[in-house]
Amino acid sequence: MQKRVAVIGAGPSGLAQLRAFQSAAAKGANIPEIVCFEKQENWGGLWNYTWRTGLDEHGEPVHCSMYRYLWSNGPKEGLEFADYSFEEHFGKQIGSYPPRAVLFDYIEGRVKKAGVRDWIRFCTTVRFVRHDPATGKFTVTVHDLKNDTVYDEVFDHVIVASGHFSTPNVPEFPGFSTFGGRVLHAHDFRDAMEFKGKDILIVGTSYSAEDIGSQCWKYGANSITVAHRTAPMGFNWPSNWKEVPILERVDETTAYFKDGTSVKVNAIILCTGYKHHFPFLPDDLRLKTRNRLAAADLYKGVAWVKNPALFYLGMQDQWFTFNMFDAQAWWVRDVIMGRIAIPADEATRAKDVADRVAAEDAGQDAHDAIHYQGDYVKELIAETDYPSFDVDGACEAFFAWKEHKKKGIMTFRDNAYASVITGSMAPLHHTPWKDALEDSMESYLRN
């Protein structure tokens, strides 16, 4: 009998999984029945922008963590699909740091071409998954949000591709209950125009802090103050931007920091990261991991050690993104199709995880981490028919990007890199990022 596979989520990782199976079918293989459950009305995952925050039109948590004017914060040369280049999609080479809408279009282009939209049940959220040890099967309970009906289906495999940058980690600081301005998490940040002329406090120092602060600066915030827990980001910030030690408390109008300084602010944006959150999974199936390159309990970074009929995609912290999801999806496909064998004993699978953790921990810096994840991508693609590509070249793009950020945090996007898929050089964008207030696809492609 034909196997049935449930894919949870139609974002970049879930779509990679659909494309992986479709590419096998296109080569004549017999593939399982694939059912992809997607909570949103459209595919694209985080790249599917909405103005909504909090709960969506169906009362479900909004998946989107993106905002208007978001441009890629890393070079597109590090994430290009090996089986579908930017040049193939756009008919020409494009700039290296595309705005969100451009990347959405690119992601969509590949799956439109693959013709897998019919495999997806949109507006359908997964309520619960159970595994029956007697049958080895999974019962997936889903809610069809449009028709407001709940139903069960049985699958041989479940692939969790629901992401881990959608459920905010929201700490409380003393005084938040009485602060007289907006307190929000980066997850709910949508439009920098709201903060024009305002004094903004950002808590945190990772990508959200860096990029949301930069957006607010670009669109006219009066001042940006960033509070760090351990160390400042240390870039060459503009003059109305400062980094301060950890936030201790706020009152109605003012934030107070550990070094005794304080600043009046109008809004507080918590850039304090995201949680791996799987409210639809019982204890025996639920991943609990720190956000790291060697995620806990996943053999080869994808197969659930305790029950390798269950897979997770993209649950690592990420330098590599789209192409790493591809590498994982092709590999998972081949396990499900019997082309790759997973060790039968749990101890061997657990040792694989322990080895990966040790290898990550042996790294000294970001440079090592990028190579570590590049090597992981190489390891997976070597075992499948995913098109081999110059992963080391992609690592070089990341190194160059980091140098460009050091040189100028508001100018790094004014650089261009060579594609590791086609070899061609990206054009320099027609307008410096800081002056390009319009972020439409039409505007960006005018080069």
Added chain:
Amino acid sequence: MQKRVAVIGAGPSGLAQLRAFQSAAAKGANIPEIVCFEKQENWGGLWNYTWRTGLDEHGEPVHCSMYRYLWSNGPKEGLEFADYSFEEHFGKQIGSYPPRAVLFDYIEGRVKKAGVRDWIRFCTTVRFVRHDPATGKFTVTVHDLKNDTVYDEVFDHVIVASGHFSTPNVPEFPGFSTFGGRVLHAHDFRDAMEFKGKDILIVGTSYSAEDIGSQCWKYGANSITVAHRTAPMGFNWPSNWKEVPILERVDETTAYFKDGTSVKVNAIILCTGYKHHFPFLPDDLRLKTRNRLAAADLYKGVAWVKNPALFYLGMQDQWFTFNMFDAQAWWVRDVIMGRIAIPADEATRAKDVADRVAAEDAGQDAHDAIHYQGDYVKELIAETDYPSFDVDGACEAFFAWKEHKKKGIMTFRDNAYASVITGSMAPLHHTPWKDALEDSMESYLRN
């Protein structure tokens, strides 16, 4: 064997249920084992204020729809517990429109006295409920959020007391994706100070619109524009407040209405109501109803017609609140304890619902609706030992309140009414509502 009863939610209706069982136990009855599952860290439901919006510290939807500076928008004389008066709690009579913190304290006072806190499992959200027709029992799957463990328990009865003013109904209007200010639902409104000096658009005309607009006005919004779908609220608004026809679209800065007028606004607050939302219930147990006085599919307004081992509390639209939840909770308790019989055949139960719907529909206006719900409360309390009280007197308080609102929408809270439980008159508050910017309990009780 002792029956097991699951109560979902420890807000006003869930707490009424705990108090109902405890009061029977106090009179010497053998009561079932009660387990109350509460998602939040504390009891009080909507009255448990948090600065958080969207998702909470555990990644779960925030229950709170209340905001700073919220005062009761109806007289406390309409909601007083018949078994625990305001005078018993505060040691004196207090003003008629208490701020949130004062009402929270009152709600908490009764259940502290009852000693039922141990029946509640806090930070525990219900993931799913299933009914097994073979055993007649319910399996409730819950997530202990603090310990991050999921477990099942079996119950004879489930009482859904999770409220229906927590999941926002959020319509989209053309242009929301490109509006350059904050768009939020009333559910996420927290602090009127955020909108000081701002031009605010409110969409909707029900209680949230009226009260959030009034808060913004009181705390210094520059202007308030309220767009209605069918009819304006028609109160005597202040001069910087206007009512306009339905919103047609917005652009970056401006809202356009059906009558061709437009207004520049800084923020849009959607006061567009709430959904009955039960993501933890399958089709055979899930209530689907409009927000009305005669809710669908509930025998006597509480027992699930298709399976009367399942109950819902407080799912009606509400004039009466706390004391109606009490009337329902005492009645449900007596069904579970075998003191009241529910008709064995579904058709009879369904006819009860149809009759209630017809009776509600026969009413002409708000006056009729208030009496209709008052009569419902009387009907229920006549069948239990809940202390009888002057329900018609409470109706009179509602009628007086409506007159006072007509006279002055910014002054109606400066009135006082007589308790229908103790007969004593409430004092006039020491400061007119519009000048009382401080909403603490200490300040309010200084009378």
